[in-house]
Amino acid sequence: MAAARHSTLDFMLGATADCNAVLKALQPVFQEQGMTETVHNWEDHGYLATYIKKNGSFANLRIHPHGLVLVDLQSYSDHTKGREETDQLLNKVEERMKEFFHGNLKRVKRLPTILRGGVIDRYWPTADGRLVEYDIDEVVYDEDSPFQNIKILHSKQFGNILILSGDVNLAESDLAYTRAIMGSGKEDYTGKEVLILGGGDGGILYEIVKLKPKMVTMVEIDQMVIDGCKKYMRKTCGDVLDNLKGECYQVLIEDCIPVLKRYAKEGRMFDYVINDLTAVPISTSPEEDSTWEFLRLILDLSMKVLKQDGKYFTQGNCINLTDALTLYEEQLSRLYCPVEFSKEIVCVPSYMELYPLRLRKRRECV
Amino acid sequence: MAAARHSTLDFMLGATADCNAVLKALQPVFQEQGMTETVHNWEDHGYLATYIKKNGSFANLRIHPHGLVLVDLQSYSDHTKGREETDQLLNKVEERMKEFFHGNLKRVKRLPTILRGGVIDRYWPTADGRLVEYDIDEVVYDEDSPFQNIKILHSKQFGNILILSGDVNLAESDLAYTRAIMGSGKEDYTGKEVLILGGGDGGILYEIVKLKPKMVTMVEIDQMVIDGCKKYMRKTCGDVLDNLKGECYQVLIEDCIPVLKRYAKEGRMFDYVINDLTAVPISTSPEEDSTWEFLRLILDLSMKVLKQDGKYFTQGNCINLTDALTLYEEQLSRLYCPVEFSKEIVCVPSYMELYPLRLRKRRECV
Numbered sequence: 197m198a199a200a201r202h203s204t205l206d207f208m209l210g211a212t213a214d215c216n217a218v219l220k221a222l223q224p225v226f227q228e229q230g231m232t233e234t235v236h237n238w239e240d241h242g243y244l245a246t247y248i249k250k251n252g253s254f255a256n257l258r259i260h261p262h263g264l265v266l267v268d269l270q271s272y273s274d275h276t277k278g279r280e281e282t283d284q285l286l287n288k289v290e291e292r293m294k295e296f297f298h299g300n301l302k303r304v305k306r307l308p309t310i311l312r313g314g315v316i317d318r319y320w321p322t323a324d325g326r327l328v329e330y331d332i333d334e335v336v337y338d339e340d341s342p343f344q345n346i347k348i349l350h351s352k353q354f355g356n357i358l359i360l361s362g363d364v365n366l367a368e369s370d371l372a373y374t375r376a377i378m379g380s381g382k383e384d385y386t387g388k389e390v391l392i393l394g395g396g397d398g399g400i401l402y403e404i405v406k407l408k409p410k411m412v413t414m415v416e417i418d419q420m421v422i423d424g425c426k427k428y429m430r431k432t433c434g435d436v437l438d439n440l441k442g443e444c445y446q447v448l449i450e451d452c453i454p455v456l457k458r459y460a461k462e463g464r465m466f467d468y469v470i471n472d473l474t475a476v477p478i479s480t481s482p483e484e485d486s487t488w489e490f491l492r493l494i495l496d497l498s499m500k501v502l503k504q505d506g507k508y509f510t511q512g513n514c515i516n517l518t519d520a521l522t523l524y525e526e527q528l529s530r531l532y533c534p535v536e537f538s539k540e541i542v543c544v545p546s547y548m549e550l551y552p553l554r555l556r557k558r559r560e561c562v
Numbered sequence: 563m564a565a566a567r568h569s570t571l572d573f574m575l576g577a578t579a580d581c582n583a584v585l586k587a588l589q590p591v592f593q594e595q596g597m598t599e600t601v602h603n604w605e606d607h608g609y610l611a612t613y614i615k616k617n618g619s620f621a622n623l624r625i626h627p628h629g630l631v632l633v634d635l636q637s638y639s640d641h642t643k644g645r646e647e648t649d650q651l652l653n654k655v656e657e658r659m660k661e662f663f664h665g666n667l668k669r670v671k672r673l674p675t676i677l678r679g680g681v682i683d684r685y686w687p688t689a690d691g692r693l694v695e696y697d698i699d700e701v702v703y704d705e706d707s708p709f710q711n712i713k714i715l716h717s718k719q720f721g722n723i724l725i726l727s728g729d730v731n732l733a734e735s736d737l738a739y740t741r742a743i744m745g746s747g748k749e750d751y752t753g754k755e756v757l758i759l760g761g762g763d764g765g766i767l768y769e770i771v772k773l774k775p776k777m778v779t780m781v782e783i784d785q786m787v788i789d790g791c792k793k794y795m796r797k798t799c800g801d802v803l804d805n806l807k808g809e810c811y812q813v814l815i816e817d818c819i820p821v822l823k824r825y826a827k828e829g830r831m832f833d834y835v836i837n838d839l840t841a842v843p844i845s846t847s848p849e850e851d852s853t854w855e856f857l858r859l860i861l862d863l864s865m866k867v868l869k870q871d872g873k874y875f876t877q878g879n880c881i882n883l884t885d886a887l888t889l890y891e892e893q894l895s896r897l898y899c900p901v902e903f904s905k906e907i908v909c910v911p912s913y914m915e916l917y918p919l920r921l922r923k924r925r926e927c928v
Contacts, residue, residue: 200624200632204568206678234600234612241618241638246600252607256622258566260638264679266566268634272607272626307676307685308693312572313630318692319673326684326695327674372909543738543911 198274199314205286207293208303209263215242218259221296225288226255253278255285263302265293282309316349320364330357336428341420348428354545356428358397360421366397368431369545374399376542377470377509385409391459391466391501393452393494394473396421398433405436405445412445413466415452422447456497469498471510492527499533564640565680571652573659574669575629581608584625587662591654592621619644621651629668631659648675682715686730696723702794707786714794720911722794724763726787732763734797735911740765742908743836743875751775754833757825757867759818759860761838762787764799771802771811778811779832781818788813822863835864837876858893865899 219235223245226233231247231254238244245257253271260266267289271278290304308329311318318332330351337348347359355368366373375381378400385407392400392414401414416422426437440447448455452473458464471494498508528535585601589611592599597613597620604610611623619637626632633655637644656670674695677684684698696717703714713725721734732739741747744766751773758766758780767780782788792803806813814821818839824830837860864874894901 200626200630202570202632202634204676204678208679234602236600236614236620238614238616238618244612244614244620246610246612248602248604248610250604252604252626254602254610254622254624256620256636258620258636260566260618260679264566264638266568266636266678268568268636270622270624270632270634272630303679303683305678305683305685308687308691310570310673310693312570312632312671313574313626313669317669317671319671321674324697325674326697327676328694329692331690331692543909545909 198272199311200270200272201279201282202310202312203269203282203286204305204307204310205267205269205289206303206305207265207267207297207301208305209265209297210300210302211263213242213259213261213263213265215259215261218265218296219243219245219257222257222289222292225285225292226257228288229285231255253282279309320359320362323363330354332357337424339420339424341418343418344421346418346420346424348424355431358421358425358429366399366429366432367545368429370432371399371403372542373511373544374403374432376540376544377472377511378403379507379509380540380542383468383507385468388467389465389503390468390470391415391498393456393469393471393498395470397425397429398422398437399429400470400472401445401447402432402434402436405442409444414445414447415450415455416447417449417451419449422449453493453497456494456501460497460500464501465503465506466501467503467506469502469506469508471495471498471508488523488527491524492530495527496532499531499535564638565677566636566638567645567648568676568678569635569648569652570671570673570676571633571635571655572669572671573631573633573663573667574671575631575663576666576668577629579608579625579627579629579631581625581627584631584662585609585611585623588623588655588658591651591658592623594654595651597621619648645675686725686728689729696720698723703790705786705790707784709784710787712784712786712790714790721797724787724791724795732765732795732798733911734795736798737765737769738908739877739910740769740798742906742910743838743877744769745873745875746906746908749834749873751834755831755869756834756836757781757832757864759822759835759837759839759864761836763791763795764788764803765795766836766838767811767813768798768800768802771808775810780811780813781816781821782813783815783817785815788815819859819863822860822867826863826866830867831869831872832867833869833872835868835872835874837861837864837874854889854893857890858896861893862898865897865901 223233226247229249231249234246236244242261243259247255247257253269256268258266267286269282269285271282273279286306293301293304316332316335318329320328320330322328331353332349332351334350335347336350336356337346339346344361349357349359351357351367353369357367358365385404386409388409390404390409390412392412394416395401395414396416396418401412404412422437425433436442436445437447473494502508528537589599592613595615597615600612602610608627609625613621613623619635622634624632633652635648635651637648639645652672659667682698682701684695686694686696688694697719698715698717700716701713702716702722703712705712710727715723715725717723717733719735723733724731751770753774753776756770756775756778758778760782761767761780762782762784767778770778788803791799802808802811803813839860868874894903
């Protein structure tokens with residue numbers, strides 16, 4: 197794949213560094229490559245040496261006086277030769293540093309090379325902002341709908357992955373998510389009335405329809421998510437999205453808020469409401485309060501269309517977002533009627549984190 | 563945490579770039595920060611501008627003529643102020659690029675900031691070489707044994723993680739791994755003779771001892787792994803490593819090869835052999851053949867100490883390493899006696915990948 201290859205190599209020394217000595221030790225390694233040197237000396241803050249090669253590659257050597265030496269190498273190539281050259285140069289730098297410092301290197305760290313600006317973007321951070329490289333090898337679908345950017349990318353281990361506006365939503369490997377949000381196999385959906393909010397990937401709908409419910413109504417705002425998923429997420433949705441209507445289900449392409457309001461007004465009631473809309477708002481700053489308002493509105497409206505013995509299932513969020521999860525639970529105490537809930541932690545393959553802290557809530561009032 | 567913070571911001575333009583125009587557009591953003599500019603012009607390969615700040619920070623602006631603009635920012639700080647300054651600068655660069663190119667930016671990508679040279683190393687690549695940042699917040703144990711480097715690092719979501727010579731071995735969250743390598747709950751260990759090869763974290767031993775076996779013998783080469791795990795991986799090993807001998811188990815601190823040879827010679831037989839030694843050798847190059855020889859030696863010796871109806875369990879490797887897994891299966895056909903095997907894919911939380919392709923093999927000859 198043609199992309200800029202960014203490689204790093206870091207050394208933590210056992211003591212403060214003689215910056216000039218480190219520079220002198222490494223200079224020949226870069227100069228042997230025919231690279232031209234420019235050095236900046238901060239005095240108090242050490243050195244930055246930049247090495248430039250005729251073919252467009254360059255390296256940075258940053259020497260911090262407290263004993264940290266950082267090497268960066270950037271080159272643009274679409275062939276393995278460039279890759280080998282980079283590796284060889286970094287190997288030489290590492291050898292030279294080991295010769296020079298003998299046992300006095302506390303740590304040597306080389307990260308996997310980062311590919312920048314290639315056609316395929318492999319880096320999709322977790323909900324708590326950590327860097328994760330996926331094994332993406334193909335862009336299957338990439339479109340902007342009126343609501344969001346919709347990507348479906350192929351991963352060798354997870355199958356196709358649905359990414360909405362940069363957030364990993366669901367992969368074909370993630371039946372564990374669908375099972376969890378449906379109640380981990382402990383619910384009997386036979387003959388039941390079910391309402392799914394969101395769920396455009398079709399996973400929940402597909403799994404519930406197998407269980408002979410009376411009627412499942414799914415309300416998804418974005419037709420294009422359905423269009424993409426029915427074509428490229430078939431391990432998740434099977435054939436259930438091929439028609440918006442089946443024997444025991446219907447899909448409404450609508451904003452769920454007016455639908456919920458209409459149902460509440462009409463007295464239309466469900467045994468299960470499954471909220472698969474979005475993750476918990478991550479920000480806990482006051483200006484985001486409207487997002488929590490939105491969440492509470494959905495919850496309140498859902499309670500209104502839930503039968504006396506009905507259940508409401510949703511996902512929480514990455515368990516590291518403890519503040520967001522606490523706030524979520526606080527919202528539950530602020531509903532118009534008191535509710536009980538339970539939660540479960542599930543490992544979802546493609547999320548690479550223990551993600552859907554599932555909240556299960558029993559209705560206690562009308 | 564005091565560390566060098568490396569931030570990146572990448573732009574893919576909709577067309578080839580007028581390198582000089584991009585440089586002119588962004589120059590003021592860096593100059594406003596009091597940064598000193600050095601520009602290298604490759605002509606054919608575009609520009610590299612380096613911006614240096616008095617406080618030791620610096621930025622690289624690499625403009626590729628085919629329409630890729632890469633910004634790197636490195637600063638060293640242990641306070642949030644430095645972080646905010648970095649974010650503000652990148653925000654300004656992004657704003658300026660959006661103003662300048664209007665709708666003609668195909669992609670804007672900012673990775674989570676990489677922390678380099680801090681006390682805590684959060685980056686532990688997967689078996690197939692992908693970059694993954696863990697939520698490590700504490701170095702619990704870090705020692706060199708005669709055999710390997712042993713680290714136990716604390717992760718908020720996975721608990722303590724055992725990392726042997728840079729490879730993530732097992733986290734306290736990973737009961738799924740232990741369950742899988744024991745046969746996914748389908749085996750009856752009551753009254754059985756079990757041999758564990760490796761397994762120094764104590765997870766398998768702890769789980770099997772609960773199931774009332776006749777005798778479990780664990781052969782672990784590295785006393786220091788046991789010392790570290792019995793102290794810091796107690797969710798995995800419970801109290802089982804507190805003593806090297808219990809009512810129905812013993813731990814031998816030995817190389818398992820001579821032990822297996824001794825048992826084979828003595829005619830000592832087991833119902834189960836569980837190989838928890840190491841992952842499949844990842845390299846498939848000829849010079850690594852000795853590693854495969856080692857693996858086959860272990861397998862051959864294990865077959866010799868396995869009863870007629872006995873079972874041999876082990877882990878495979880990350881399912882992306884298809885070549886290594888194919889080679890592994892080939893080894894099975896080269897054993898001194900024909901064997902059958904089955905495999906299962908299990909999602910192990912801390913591995914962040916579908917890792918232990920478990921091979922289960924039934925013995926068919928003596």
